[in-house]
Amino acid sequence: MNAAKRVYDNVLQTIGNTPLIKLNRVTADLPCPVYAKVDFYNPGNSIKDRMALKMLEVAEKEGKIKPGGTIIEGTSGNTGMGLALAAIIKGYKCIFATTDKQSKEKVDILKAVGAEVIVCPTNVEPEDPRSYYSVSKRLATEIPNSWYVNQYDNLANRLAHYESTAPEIWEQTEGKVTHIVVASGTGGTITGIGMFMKEKNPDIKMWAIDTYGSLLKKWFDTGELDMNEVHPYISEGFGEDFLPQNYIKEVIDHFEKVTDKDGAVMARRIAKEEGLFVGYSAGSVIAGLKQMKQHLKPTDLVVVVFHDHGSRYVGKIYNDEWMLDRGFLEVSTVRDLIGGLGRRRLVTIDEDAKVSDALELMKKYDIEQIPVLKGTDVTGAITQAGLFKRMIENTDVKDFSIGDVKEVALPLVEMDMPLERLKHYISKDNGAVLAKDDSGQYHILTKYDVLNAFSKG
Numbered sequence: 001m002n003a004a005k006r007v008y009d010n011v012l013q014t015i016g017n018t019p020l021i022k023l024n025r026v027t028a029d030l031p032c033p034v035y036a037k038v039d040f041y042n043p044g045n046s047i048k049d050r051m052a053l054k055m056l057e058v059a060e061k062e063g064k065i066k067p068g069g070t071i072i073e074g075t076s077g078n079t080g081m082g083l084a085l086a087a088i089i090k091g092y093k094c095i096f097a098t099t100d101k102q103s104k105e106k107v108d109i110l111k112a113v114g115a116e117v118i119v120c121p122t123n124v125e126p127e128d129p130r131s132y133y134s135v136s137k138r139l140a141t142e143i144p145n146s147w148y149v150n151q152y153d154n155l156a157n158r159l160a161h162y163e164s165t166a167p168e169i170w171e172q173t174e175g176k177v178t179h180i181v182v183a184s185g186t187g188g189t190i191t192g193i194g195m196f197m198k199e200k201n202p203d204i205k206m207w208a209i210d211t212y213g214s215l216l217k218k219w220f221d222t223g224e225l226d227m228n229e230v231h232p233y234i235s236e237g238f239g240e241d242f243l244p245q246n247y248i249k250e251v252i253d254h255f256e257k258v259t260d261k262d263g264a265v266m267a268r269r270i271a272k273e274e275g276l277f278v279g280y281s282a283g284s285v286i287a288g289l290k291q292m293k294q295h296l297k298p299t300d301l302v303v304v305v306f307h308d309h310g311s312r313y314v315g316k317i318y319n320d321e322w323m324l325d326r327g328f329l330e331v332s333t334v335r336d337l338i339g340g341l342g343r344r345r346l347v348t349i350d351e352d353a354k355v356s357d358a359l360e361l362m363k364k365y366d367i368e369q370i371p372v373l374k375g376t377d378v379t380g381a382i383t384q385a386g387l388f389k390r391m392i393e394n395t396d397v398k399d400f401s402i403g404d405v406k407e408v409a410l411p412l413v414e415m416d417m418p419l420e421r422l423k424h425y426i427s428k429d430n431g432a433v434l435a436k437d438d439s440g441q442y443h444i445l446t447k448y449d450v451l452n453a454f455s456k457g
């Protein structure tokens, strides 16, 4: 039947058969076409629905879980979502252990689909009893009729991609695919797809994307599991601090590392320039592919895998303040700086108000200067330093009207002014500037905002 007309008995039947979508802008500098296997079209918004269902079906077949049993897993969210959906339809309970590095949204989403979630510390060794690996293993021994999924070493993980993801890519490209690029964590996706592709055509190149702070690339290049490679990182969903059993080295051709910043910046570009609201690792995949562009030629056909959806990262890579705090946003103009500060209320005072009102506002909002308005026009400023000088001269100043004591207005700067120039407007005597945005709204930039931008840049 025509796929679009098909009616489904339950949500699990909608897993897989995701679209392959050509990228038109973010990879325009590459010599060959690049298509994205956009797996956030799965019902749980990630590729992990495929392996979650497969692992559960295999466990049922092998008698590892009985009706009414409990599914236990250490998961960063996506696998949990897939397992939770399968559990709802098939009648199981779910308990997931995850780390405090994961976004709160991911945890709330898992709870929304009925799972119990235990949040464990990130920065402990996998063997530490507090780690999410250890906690999930312990629960599985304590809870009767429970099944510990262990996506890392459960080979049904890679089998799912061998049986579904890979054949779909093969058919969608009519066997013409030459390179496949995948962010790699458990190794299930890259290995499963790699096993299938190497059987079809051993010349197809499988490129895995790793991150700094993970030991996978060094293991691949040298065979060594070097714990000196391991440190906390910000990228989510891929990279590992140990070697999962799902990996088969022989079906992978190369590992490429991508920085936390490059992945995050590229994910935002994919959303803005391709209209695909992707997760963090999709950005890392494209950033890594572009690092490899000298190895591509016009006759190649690249397929990248986009694992999950941007909605899980709204408080992170899609939040300007989060990006700015980590030095991930290039701040080059007043507009960028204002965008990164988020919504801030501009405190102003009317010419007819009293100095005592201004002092109250300064105390309440902990601010040193207030623009003075007449109607909607900025006519001057009140500064702590100026008021202090006046108070020394005249103790009654509190009852003066603002119009009588106001100082010259804060300089008004253009939204497109480069930050390098903005620096010159901020001095000992002048602690802030104003900028008017396209909608006519005023914003204040203090010397602290400017200093912060330069210390992070």
Ligand code: PMP
Pocket: 046, 048, 076, 078, 079, 183, 184, 185, 186, 187, 188, 189, 190, 236, 237, 238, 279, 280, 281, 282, 307, 308
């Ligand atoms: N990206 C995201 C967003 C993921 O959730 C995962 C799975 N942890 C990966 C990439 C890596 O996939 P795999 O575990 O199959 O190697």
